[in-house]
Amino acid sequence: MGVKEHILVVGGAGYIGSHMCKHLHAAGYTPVVLDNLERGHRQAVQWGPFVHGNMDDIEVLHDVFTRYPIAAVMHFAAFAYVGESVQDPGRYYRNNVAAPIVLLQQMANHGLNRFIFSSTCAIYGEPAAVPMDEAHPIVPINPYGRGKFMVEQILDDFRAGHGIESMCLRYFNAAGADPDRLIGEDHRPETHLIPLALEVALGKREALTIYGDDYPTADGTCIRDYIHIEDLARAHLLALEKMKADAVLSHKYNLGNGSGYSVKEVLDTARSITGQAIPARIGPRRPGDPARLVGSGALARRELGWKPQYPDLRSIIETAWNWHKNNPNGFGE
Numbered sequence: 395m396g397v398k399e400h401i402l403v404v405g406g407a408g409y410i411g412s413h414m415c416k417h418l419h420a421a422g423y424t425p426v427v428l429d430n431l432e433r434g435h436r437q438a439v440q441w442g443p444f445v446h447g448n449m450d451d452i453e454v455l456h457d458v459f460t461r462y463p464i465a466a467v468m469h470f471a472a473f474a475y476v477g478e479s480v481q482d483p484g485r486y487y488r489n490n491v492a493a494p495i496v497l498l499q500q501m502a503n504h505g506l507n508r509f510i511f512s513s514t515c516a517i518y519g520e521p522a523a524v525p526m527d528e529a530h531p532i533v534p535i536n537p538y539g540r541g542k543f544m545v546e547q548i549l550d551d552f553r554a555g556h557g558i559e560s561m562c563l564r565y566f567n568a569a570g571a572d573p574d575r576l577i578g579e580d581h582r583p584e585t586h587l588i589p590l591a592l593e594v595a596l597g598k599r600e601a602l603t604i605y606g607d608d609y610p611t612a613d614g615t616c617i618r619d620y621i622h623i624e625d626l627a628r629a630h631l632l633a634l635e636k637m638k639a640d641a642v643l644s645h646k647y648n649l650g651n652g653s654g655y656s657v658k659e660v661l662d663t664a665r666s667i668t669g670q671a672i673p674a675r676i677g678p679r680r681p682g683d684p685a686r687l688v689g690s691g692a693l694a695r696r697e698l699g700w701k702p703q704y705p706d707l708r709s710i711i712e713t714a715w716n717w718h719k720n721n722p723n724g725f726g727e
């Protein structure tokens with residue numbers, strides 16, 4: 395085998411980016427991580443070189459693009475808290491929109507032409523119908539979702555103007571952890587349902603608050619489509635292969651399982667897996683939470699050949715639990 399192809403993974407020290415690196419390495423690539431460690435963890439970078447820096451630092455980008463033979467760029471370095479984006483929109487637009495523009499411009503200047511973007515179901519806003527497919531109206535309702543959609547549109551312009559081919563993968567609820575237990579989810583602060591429930595199981599928190607039980611769903615709690623991080627990473631690899639083969643059919647794909655689970659179902663499954671009571675109390679609704687978010691992955695299945703390996707909630711929570719149990723303090727910083 396010749397020189398391994400290098401893939402720049404921006405945000406490769408974070409939750410989704412680090413799992414991506416493990417997959418890239420297993421598939422024969424060298425992932426080069428660019429991360430400023432504002433939200434990522436140095437210990438999560440285990441499969442290739444690490445560059446400490448910002449994605450909009452022109453000197454750092456020049457250095458990376460001239461030092462490594464980068465075949466494609468994958469971008470995972472966005473802030474991802476909806477509530478925070480409402481309170482501090484400038485910060486979100488700066489990091490999630492302005493910074494990637496610099497990155498794309500530097501790619502164009504260096505003749506790089508493949509980009510894979512972490513997009514989100516938050517671009518759709520309130521669901522008009524479920525499961526949501528790519529033809530669903532795009533009406534984001536917060537700065538996080540709006541910023542992601544802006545980048546999707548900017549990518550269309552960079553394709554037209556600079557020939558940068560791109561794919562936008564719109565995730566539903568990323569969850570689970572590396573089955574080999576080397577890496578997992580460690581957000582500071584943690585806001586996501588599954589890791590919070592597991593922290594209660596570990597005794598790190600006393601109880602969980604269910605954000606509303608008066609939604610128009612069977613048990614009154616919100617329904618979400620949980621997608622295993624392994625399946626997300628696989629979809630990126632498939633997208634990369636399509637780009638390398640010049641066989642791109644669509645530029646935007648939903649990554650969802652097409653089935654949803656309620657907050658109460660998540661808690662019951664976590665109780666069964668951990669053997670812990672996981673006390674939960676009912677609290678008010680969280681602003682901006684739709685009752686039901688379920689995504690159709692049919693287009694990705696058809697065009698990318700994507701087939702989720704962990705479609706059931708139990709296996710998703712099991713891998714997450716294995717990581718949390720072994721790493722009760724996460725990456726421990």
Ligand code: UDP
Binds near residue numbers: 585606618680683
């Ligand atoms: N949720 C909850 N209690 C929590 C955290 C989340 O009831 O402490 C609910 C939340 O309202 C949503 C679901 O769990 O319906 C998933 O939320 P999460 O923050 O994990 O992901 P999001 O859907 O916001 O991307």
